[in-house]
Amino acid sequence: xxxxxxxxxxxxxxxxxxxxxxxxxxxxxxxxxxxxxxxxxxxxxxxxxxxxxxxxxxxxxxxxxxxxxxxxxxxxxxxxxxxxxxxxxxxxxxxxxxxxxxxxxxxxxxxxxxxxxxxxxxxxxxxxxxxxxxxxxxxxxxxxxxxxxxxxxxxxxxxxxxxxxxxxxxxxxxxxxxxxxxxxxxxxxx
Amino acid sequence: xxxxxxxxxxxxxxxxxxxxxxxxxxxxxxxxxxxxxxxxxxxxxxxxxxxxxxxxxxxxxxxxxxxxxxxxxxxxxxxxxxxxxxxxxxxxxxxxxxxxxxxxxxxxxxxxxxxxxxxxxxxxxxxxxxxxxxxxxxxxxxxxxxxxxxxxxxxxxxxxxxxxxxxxxxxxxxxxxxxxxxxxxxxxxx
Numbered sequence: 001x002x003x004x005x006x007x008x009x010x011x012x013x014x015x016x017x018x019x020x021x022x023x024x025x026x027x028x029x030x031x032x033x034x035x036x037x038x039x040x041x042x043x044x045x046x047x048x049x050x051x052x053x054x055x056x057x058x059x060x061x062x063x064x065x066x067x068x069x070x071x072x073x074x075x076x077x078x079x080x081x082x083x084x085x086x087x088x089x090x091x092x093x094x095x096x097x098x099x100x101x102x103x104x105x106x107x108x109x110x111x112x113x114x115x116x117x118x119x120x121x122x123x124x125x126x127x128x129x130x131x132x133x134x135x136x137x138x139x140x141x142x143x144x145x146x147x148x149x150x151x152x153x154x155x156x157x158x159x160x161x162x163x164x165x166x167x168x169x170x171x172x173x174x175x176x177x178x179x180x181x182x183x184x185x186x187x188x189x190x
Numbered sequence: 191x192x193x194x195x196x197x198x199x200x201x202x203x204x205x206x207x208x209x210x211x212x213x214x215x216x217x218x219x220x221x222x223x224x225x226x227x228x229x230x231x232x233x234x235x236x237x238x239x240x241x242x243x244x245x246x247x248x249x250x251x252x253x254x255x256x257x258x259x260x261x262x263x264x265x266x267x268x269x270x271x272x273x274x275x276x277x278x279x280x281x282x283x284x285x286x287x288x289x290x291x292x293x294x295x296x297x298x299x300x301x302x303x304x305x306x307x308x309x310x311x312x313x314x315x316x317x318x319x320x321x322x323x324x325x326x327x328x329x330x331x332x333x334x335x336x337x338x339x340x341x342x343x344x345x346x347x348x349x350x351x352x353x354x355x356x357x358x359x360x361x362x363x364x365x366x367x368x369x370x371x372x373x374x375x376x377x378x379x380x
Contacts, residue, residue: 077380078379078380079378079379079380080379080380081380117311120310120311120314121307121310121311124310142343142347142371142372142375143375143378143379145343145375146340146343146372146375146376146379147379149339149340149343150336150339150379153332153335153336153339157332181332182332182336183379185332185333185335185336186336186376186379188269188333189268189269189270189333189336189337189340189373189376190267190268190269190270190271
């Protein structure tokens with residue numbers, strides 16, 4: 001088997017999600033994932049540190065996109081505008097073609113308490129990444145921290161609505177709506 | 191050794207924190223904690239499910255106090271007023287006598303990445319508890335969720351300032367100040 005397989009990462013992720021759905025996350029081995037994808041275990045470990053990273057590896061990409069989106073906003077953007085730019089940046093990867101895979105991933109994580117705990121930790125790191133980008137953009141404390149918490153809250157709400165079985169709307173439109181709802185909510189805090 | 195030892199819980203907690211500071215968390219056993227407190231392992235397990243609960247067992251009490259504080263506010267209290275009442279309720283247990291133990295606990299948690307991860311998970315559960323109390327008090331979504339996130343952010347900030355070596359101020363005054371800072375920050379989000 002050659003060193004460079006076309007779309008190996010994507011094939012491995014699809015094989016893993018299929019197997020997790022069929023057999024359960026705990027009952028699936030890396031060897032089985034590689035075999036289903038027609039690749040070797042060695043190729044698997046070239047793309048993912050372990051089985052769990054198939055589910056969580058994408059969160060580093062999200063943190064990077066949040067940061068790039070914020071860095072690209074004008075210097076006089078408000079904190080909410082900067083957060084909106086972060087959400088727009090990740091909307092670029094949550095396209096219609098990714099929807100089935102995102103739904104499958106969400107179903108696996110939701111069914112396993114250990115994975116749900118891991119998701120909470122990853123979320124905390126995402127808040128930190130968004131915070132650091134906002135602070136680097138000149139937004140002071142504690143505003144940067146509040147904006148990052150609300151930005152990740154908007155992201156989570158958007159993601160859940162996007163993967164919902166009945167949803168037909170695009171990620172970007174859902175994200176703008178979720179952020180608007182939080183803007184309204186902050187005005188109602190008293 | 192009798193079944194009911196006076197102040198057993200407090201004696202075990204103090205012995206545990208002393209040993210964690212002397213030897214490190216990982217190098218300390220439950221048997222050693224019990225021995226240092228002059229109690230049995232069996233007595234230890236009457237109060238704590240495991241070694242980790244010496245550090246995190248108090249978080250259920252915090253969640254309960256948050257909920258009681260919110261439930262006791264007038265029906266027309268704003269979300270920020272309800273959160274303020276939650277912080278006032280926990281201020282009652284963070285008295286001067288508890289400060290040395292809180293500082294020791296914080297030093298142990300901060301030095302151990304596994305414990306820091308556990309802290310993040312407990313924080314997420316605290317946000318959920320505060321959210322549920324706010325929702326039960328009639329505060330609608332997503333305002334209840336935003337208020338709970340900000341309330342736990344204010345709590346975290348207050349706790350860090352309170353245990354800081356140079357601090358001489360009381361928990362309640364620090365909490366009111368932290369919440370005021372977040373109120374100002376939300377007005378600056380744009």
